[in-house]
Amino acid sequence: MNKTSPNVMKTFVRYMAVVVMSLILLSVTSPGGYADEADAKRILKAMSDYMAAQKSLSFGFDATLEVVTKDDQKLALASSGTVILNRPDKIRVTRSGGFADVELSFDGKTLTLLGKNLNLYTQVEVTGTINHLVDELKDTYNRPLPAADLLLANAYDDLMYGVIDVKDLGSGVVGGIECDFLAFRTKDVDWQIWIAQGDRPYPCRYVITSKLISSGPQYTIQIRDWKTGGDVAATDFHFKNPTKADKVALKDLKGTDDLPDHFMKGETK
Numbered sequence: 001m002n003k004t005s006p007n008v009m010k011t012f013v014r015y016m017a018v019v020v021m022s023l024i025l026l027s028v029t030s031p032g033g034y035a036d037e038a039d040a041k042r043i044l045k046a047m048s049d050y051m052a053a054q055k056s057l058s059f060g061f062d063a064t065l066e067v068v069t070k071d072d073q074k075l076a077l078a079s080s081g082t083v084i085l086n087r088p089d090k091i092r093v094t095r096s097g098g099f100a101d102v103e104l105s106f107d108g109k110t111l112t113l114l115g116k117n118l119n120l121y122t123q124v125e126v127t128g129t130i131n132h133l134v135d136e137l138k139d140t141y142n143r144p145l146p147a148a149d150l151l152l153a154n155a156y157d158d159l160m161y162g163v164i165d166v167k168d169l170g171s172g173v174v175g176g177i178e179c180d181f182l183a184f185r186t187k188d189v190d191w192q193i194w195i196a197q198g199d200r201p202y203p204c205r206y207v208i209t210s211k212l213i214s215s216g217p218q219y220t221i222q223i224r225d226w227k228t229g230g231d232v233a234a235t236d237f238h239f240k241n242p243t244k245a246d247k248v249a250l251k252d253l254k255g256t257d258d259l260p261d262h263f264m265k266g267e268t269k
Contacts, residue, residue: 040168040182041160044193047201048156056232058084059202060225063095063146066217074215085151088129090237093145102256104145105239106133112239113143115256119245122253129153141250143257147221150203162186171197174204175224188212202226 051057065077079097089108096102101116106126111133114121126136134148145151149158165185172181172194179194180201189212194205208219 036168037166040166040184043168043180043195043201044159044182045156047193047195047203048154048159050201051150051155051203052153054228055087056085056229058082058225058227058232059223061146061221061223063219063221065219068213068215068217072215074217081146083146083151084232084235085130086235086237087153089133090235091130091133091145091151092235092237095146100256105237106130107237107239110239111136113250113253113256114239114245115253116243118253118255119243120248120253121239121241121245122248122250123239124250147203147206147223150206159184159191162188174222177204179204196226200226200228 060080060082062080063078065079067075067077069075077097077099079095079100081093081095083091083093085091089106091104091106093104094102103112103114103116105112105114108129109125109127111124111126112121113123124141126133131152134145134152138144138148149155152158163184163186167183169181169183172179174194177196179196181192181194183190183192185191188210190209192205192207193203195201196204203223205220205222209216210218
């Protein structure tokens, strides 16, 4: 196998340093035409209103959760899944990664979590809307839904909570879809969103960067196969247990979190 010469590597490193510095200078000296806060808010509000108006929607997603080790090594845990939602109170989410294969279903009265790779499931009585479910999963069970902020009936208010800086960065292309590219800052996180242009302003990519952990780990979700209305496959949101999985208590349903069991959580900075 051919080895890369030290001179080639030095040239590459110098080239990347110039590119990075150019980008830094561009961000400092570029005119304010792109940083239009009013436009960014308007685009985000249009996305929120569009999402809330969809009684049925579905999409696939690819997600990456970054973790930082005690040695400051950044690791990326990748997963993929699907979401099917019927407002106001039905949703099914699947997520498959290297450590877990999970299905969540909610029919307005009962939340079911199925560990497909474990053939175990648990059920919790939760009555109410998808908004209420999102809060319960996050606050009570510490099991947030992927990109849950985007699924709420009034996503705009939740996304804008605590925002101290807003930028409209022009356009970008995600999965072949031309998007408006927006960036927001809060005290604890920075987040970016790419929203499809046109009459279907759905979120194509959503990136959250933590400012509470050194090295700034990110959570990224990229959305594909967006469908609404009659294009959404008919779905029964009641759990049928086709594999005869055993029912266990929630505390005994291990190996279904975003982080695998052998990853130990540390402290924030």
